[in-house]
Amino acid sequence: xxxxxxxxxxxxxxxxxxxxxxxxxxxxxxxxxxxxxxxxxxxxxxxxxxxxxxxxxxxxxxxxxxxxxxxxxxxxxxxxxxxxxxxxxxxxxxxxxxxxxxxxxxxxxxxxxxxxxxxxxxxxxxxxxxxxxxxxxxxxxxxxxxxxxxxxxxxxxxxxxxxxxxxxxxxxxxxxxxxxxxxxxxxxxxxxxxxxxxxxxxxxxxxxxxxxxxxxxxxxxxxxxxxxxxxxxxxxxxxxxxxxxxxxxxxxxxxxxxxxxxxxxxxxxxxxxxxxxxxxxxxxxxxxxxxxxxxxxxxxxxxxxxxxxxxxxxxxxxxxxxxxxxxxxxxxxxxxxxxxxxxxxxxxxxxxxxxxxxxxxxxxxxxxxxxxxxxxxxxxxxxxxxxxxxxxxxxxxxxxxxxxxxxxxxxxxxxxxxxxxxxxxxxxxxxxxxxxxxxxxxxxxxxxxxxxxxxxxxxxxxxxxxxxxxxxxxxxxxxxxxxxxxxxxxxxxxxxxxxxxxxxxxxxxxxxxxxxxxxxxxxxxxxxxxxxxxxxxxxxxxxxxxxxxxxxxx
RNA sequence: AGACCCAUGGUGUAAUGGUAGCACUUCGGUUUUUGGUACCGCCAGUCAAGGUUCGAGUCCUUGUGGGUCUACCA
Numbered sequence: 001x002x003x004x005x006x007x008x009x010x011x012x013x014x015x016x017x018x019x020x021x022x023x024x025x026x027x028x029x030x031x032x033x034x035x036x037x038x039x040x041x042x043x044x045x046x047x048x049x050x051x052x053x054x055x056x057x058x059x060x061x062x063x064x065x066x067x068x069x070x071x072x073x074x075x076x077x078x079x080x081x082x083x084x085x086x087x088x089x090x091x092x093x094x095x096x097x098x099x100x101x102x103x104x105x106x107x108x109x110x111x112x113x114x115x116x117x118x119x120x121x122x123x124x125x126x127x128x129x130x131x132x133x134x135x136x137x138x139x140x141x142x143x144x145x146x147x148x149x150x151x152x153x154x155x156x157x158x159x160x161x162x163x164x165x166x167x168x169x170x171x172x173x174x175x176x177x178x179x180x181x182x183x184x185x186x187x188x189x190x191x192x193x194x195x196x197x198x199x200x201x202x203x204x205x206x207x208x209x210x211x212x213x214x215x216x217x218x219x220x221x222x223x224x225x226x227x228x229x230x231x232x233x234x235x236x237x238x239x240x241x242x243x244x245x246x247x248x249x250x251x252x253x254x255x256x257x258x259x260x261x262x263x264x265x266x267x268x269x270x271x272x273x274x275x276x277x278x279x280x281x282x283x284x285x286x287x288x289x290x291x292x293x294x295x296x297x298x299x300x301x302x303x304x305x306x307x308x309x310x311x312x313x314x315x316x317x318x319x320x321x322x323x324x325x326x327x328x329x330x331x332x333x334x335x336x337x338x339x340x341x342x343x344x345x346x347x348x349x350x351x352x353x354x355x356x357x358x359x360x361x362x363x364x365x366x367x368x369x370x371x372x373x374x375x376x377x378x379x380x381x382x383x384x385x386x387x388x389x390x391x392x393x394x395x396x397x398x399x400x401x402x403x404x405x406x407x408x409x410x411x412x413x414x415x416x417x418x419x420x421x422x423x424x425x426x427x428x429x430x431x432x433x434x435x436x437x438x439x440x441x442x443x444x445x446x447x448x449x450x451x452x453x454x455x456x457x458x459x460x461x462x463x464x465x466x467x468x469x470x471x472x473x474x475x476x477x478x479x480x481x482x483x484x485x486x487x488x489x490x491x492x493x494x495x496x497x498x499x500x501x502x503x504x505x506x507x508x509x510x511x512x513x514x515x516x517x518x519x520x521x522x523x524x525x526x527x528x529x530x531x532x533x534x535x536x537x538x539x540x541x542x543x544x545x546x547x548x549x550x551x552x553x554x
Numbered sequence: 555a556g557a558c559c560c561a562u563g564g565u566g567u568a569a570u571g572g573u574a575g576c577a578c579u580u581c582g583g584u585u586u587u588u589g590g591u592a593c594c595g596c597c598a599g600u601c602a603a604g605g606u607u608c609g610a611g612u613c614c615u616u617g618u619g620g621g622u623c624u625a626c627c628a
Contacts, residue, residue, distance in 0.1 A: 004567075004568045004569080004575090004576080005568090006567085006568090010570085030628090031628095032627085032628055034627090034628085064628065066627095066628080067627060067628075069627095070627075070628095124625080124626060127626080128624075128625090131624060132624075133556090133624050134555080134556050134557075134623070134624060135555065135556055136556090136624095137556090138624090165626085166626065168626095169626055178557085179556050179557040179558085180556095180557055180558075180623075181556095181557085181623055181624045182623070182624095184624085187625090187626055189626085190626035191626080192626080206626095208625095208626075208627085208628090209627070209628045210628095212628095213628085229559070229560090229621075229622070230621090230622055230623080230628095231622095231628090232558065232559060232622065232623090233557080233558060233559090233622065233623050234623090235558090236558090254559085256560085256621095261565085267628095309566080309567085309577065309578080310566065310567085311566060311567045311568085311577095312567090313560090313566085313567070314559070314560060315559095315560050315561065315620090315621090316560070316561095316620070316621060317565085317566065317567090318565070318566085319565070319566060319578090320564085320565045320566075320578060320579060322565085322578060322579055323565080323566070323577080323578045323579085325578095326577090326578060326579090327578095329590090329591095330591095333590075333591060334591095338588080367587095367588085367591080368591070368592095397589090399589065400589090408587055409587090410587060410588070411587080412587095414587095441587065442587095444587085450587080451589095452587095452588095452589080453586095453587045453588060453589095454588095455588075518588085518590085520588055520590090521588050521589080521590070522588095544588075544589090544590050544591095545589090545590065545591090546589070546590085547589055547590090548589040549589090550589095551589080
């Protein structure tokens with residue numbers, strides 16, 4: 001079958017057919033180091049690196065670090081780590097817009113000399129006033145017609161620090177009556193006497209995004225500069241700088257940003273979740289950040305597959321979170337090691353199993369992967385099963401344990417439930433069962449058909465661990481889409497639940513960070529980095545699909 | 555409302571003037587030592603009105619609906 005191509009691939013197909021840039025494709029991923037990467041960035045990373053790979057091109061990593069007041073090295077490091085973890089490699093092409101500050105400055109001087117840029121002494125309020133609005137054309141600044149010499153001298157002064165912050169800016173001289181607000185003499189440079197994370201105190205002026213970005217693209221020979229839709233109105237300005245300065249003609253192409261139900265990707269709002277203590281940090285497993293998803297137990301492959309499946313287009317979208325979950329489960333199903341863990345234990349005494357005896361039964365690590373091998377699981381007279389795997393008075397389609405029924409224990413024997421014991425409060429305290437010796441997994445000659453298969457742990461060998469289960473952080477699919485209402489009103493109060501004494505099979509004591517597990521019938525889990533040797537903490541990445549609970553709701 | 559952009563099942567995305575397809579979700583079924591997985595199936599779509607054409611989701615016009623833009627942020 002023919003693979004369908006998105007509109008960006010089609011543009012590049014055409015460029016290559018036309019021999020543009022000699023068939024070369026160079027893209028870039030340009031994060032600003034002022035926050036952590038999130039799922040939306042992941043889409044952009046996959047797109048940029050994916051396109052380059054497809055067309056035998058390369059992708060640069062370039063930090064867009066033109067605003068020293070918000071940016072920091074801490075973010076640079078986390079961003080690099082996240083991109084690598086996702087599985088992408090910028091090789092030796094790690095760049096910073098700040099690397100180009102000198103060139104940018106020269107370009108600005110060139111524009112001044114061409115009479116296409118000027119120093120403006122207007123206050124920001126005056127500039128806003130002059131700018132007009134979408135229906136009212138702007139008016140020229142009184143400083144617009146300064147001579148080239150004066151502009152050169154003033155700009156030099158801005159650079160050397162003789163003027164105060166906010167007292168002057170350098171603006172492009174374009175058209176104050178343009179219907180496109182971005183063309184109404186946009187600011188190119190502002191004075192900021194703030195130390196930069198890389199250039200220190202070398203500069204008193206810093207370039208604005210529109211100028212810095214397109215010149216950086218041009219300088220790196222970026223053939224296709226992919227960005228999100230909100231920069232569409234900036235493209236005429238992007239092209240204007242390139243044309244006036246006669247530099248490499250990078251082409252900006254805009255695509256729709258990723259939106260996922262029940263998730264937010266606004267950096268500002270993510271920061272509020274962190275600062276107001278609603279989550280434990282940027283890498284809280286409930287966060288849509290790459291680091292949060294990593295800690296939660298997402299695999300890089302599942303995120304890449306998701307990015308591929310959501311597609312690339314120009315219309316606004318709202319992706320069903322179930323697509324993300326589908327990609328996650330698909331990958332985890334293929335790679336996760338199956339183990340048994342009982343969340344809410346109910347004791348079972350196997351009355352016909354010899355006291356003091358135990359046996360170690362083989363268990364496949366992953367039935368989906370014949371190379372995954374197997375391990376031994378201890379079995380004995382007393383085991384624990386899941387409390388909700390037993391019912392005194394079961395409904396018709398209940399396949400699990402009940403008095404008088406046969407049920408299979410995974411990797412072990414078929415059990416017959418003879419009786420249940422209640423405690424003083426009427427709660428089921430324990431089960432008395434008999435096992436069928438000839439029903440051993442792999443060599444079952446009993447002829448008994450058991451409908452359900454339960455997971456279990458040996459009472460004697462079980463280890464205790466902590467399990468943290470997560471639910472969606474918001475109860476509303478678009479928490480920040482309610483205008484007047486604050487998105488925090490929609491925070492799910494039950495997004496985290498902790499169970500302290502989960503009983504697991506002994507093999508899990510050797511779990512390492514980065515191992516993916518499936519707790520049989522329960523879901524996928526990973527070790528949390530805050531674990532210690534004597535206190536293991538597992539994060540529930542996601543549950544298994546559960547058609548039983550769905551059935552019950554009806 | 556000035557400019558720009560967008561509009562295909564519930565959701566996302568194809569079809570580039572010639573049979574509206576794929577995926578997720580929902581629902582139903584088969585298989586199953588995970589009520590998992592796998593497999594099969596059902597329901598369901600071109601924003602509206604005109605025009606061009608043998609033929610329009612696709613081209614044109616006009617509407618309608620939605621998005622973006624008026625930081626010395628990116």
